[in-house]
Amino acid sequence: MYATERQELIERLLAEEGRVGVHELAARFEVTTETIRRDLDALERVGALRRVHGGAVPGERHSTAEPTVLERAHRRTRAKVAIASAALDLIGPAFRGSVFLDAGTTTAAVADQLPAYLAATRGRADVVTHSLTVAPALAAAETVALTVIGGRVRGVTAAAVGAGAVRAIESLRPDVAFIGTNGLSAGFGLSTPDPEEAAVKRAIVDAARRVIVVADAGKFGVESLVTFASLSSIDVLVTDAAPEPDLAAALQEAGVEVRLA
Numbered sequence: 001m002y003a004t005e006r007q008e009l010i011e012r013l014l015a016e017e018g019r020v021g022v023h024e025l026a027a028r029f030e031v032t033t034e035t036i037r038r039d040l041d042a043l044e045r046v047g048a049l050r051r052v053h054g055g056a057v058p059g060e061r062h063s064t065a066e067p068t069v070l071e072r073a074h075r076r077t078r079a080k081v082a083i084a085s086a087a088l089d090l091i092g093p094a095f096r097g098s099v100f101l102d103a104g105t106t107t108a109a110v111a112d113q114l115p116a117y118l119a120a121t122r123g124r125a126d127v128v129t130h131s132l133t134v135a136p137a138l139a140a141a142e143t144v145a146l147t148v149i150g151g152r153v154r155g156v157t158a159a160a161v162g163a164g165a166v167r168a169i170e171s172l173r174p175d176v177a178f179i180g181t182n183g184l185s186a187g188f189g190l191s192t193p194d195p196e197e198a199a200v201k202r203a204i205v206d207a208a209r210r211v212i213v214v215a216d217a218g219k220f221g222v223e224s225l226v227t228f229a230s231l232s233s234i235d236v237l238v239t240d241a242a243p244e245p246d247l248a249a250a251l252q253e254a255g256v257e258v259r260l261a
Helices: 004-015 022-029 032-043 069-073 078-090 105-121 162-169 195-207 243-255
Strands: 050-052 055-058 096-102 124-129 144-148 152-154 159-161 177-181 184-186 187-193 211-214 227-229 235-238 257-260
Touching: 004 022, 004 032, 004 050, 004 055, 004 105, 032 050, 032 055, 032 187, 055 187, 069 177, 078 105, 078 211, 078 235, 078 257, 105 124, 105 177, 105 211, 162 195, 177 195, 177 235, 187 195, 195 227
Parallel strands: 096 124, 096 177, 124 144, 177 211, 211 235, 235 257
Antiparallel strands: 050 055, 152 159, 184 187, 187 227
């Protein structure tokens, strides 16, 4: 395979997956890691991607870049379904308690599976969310009592934000919160492009007794504009691939359990 052909395939994988790793690409194309690094360097020079530790992310992924919820809904869907299933296993059978579901496409996958999981395990949950995409999946579920927090709705994420939403969250103490994130890095923690979105996420993390982050590997090494939680603020990370060594070490030091879907 010529380098140009390989680089075109790397671009296609990056568009589909949101992130590519050097070692995974080397194994896929049966070439050395040095060859893949040269490919990524060449693609970065033309603006097709941005290098991060251990791989690359799309070139447009600056600290304030944020695809819409509809755009994200079609990315890594299989991984999100698997992550959601593994995340729900953490609450255990016969669960009777309260759950906060953050906005995001991976948390939406958790919402999609939650009613059936509760029914199958003889559980029931009081669920709170500020997401207009999460709420419809739960509105008619017999195993769920749903509360929706209001506020100004951001079109990009279809989630309520603002001081009123933050105050409402601060008055809660959910047993468990499922949190999404745009970025997850060793040094910057969890981050998102928008300050108001970050304020809501920060309030959720501070309020919950147990914080479960659901994030695919495409978020690793990404640092969006605003941090909303340190690694030590979370209890469990559920993801679809093992974090790179530096992030894995930081998670271990912070006492975060990592579950692979």
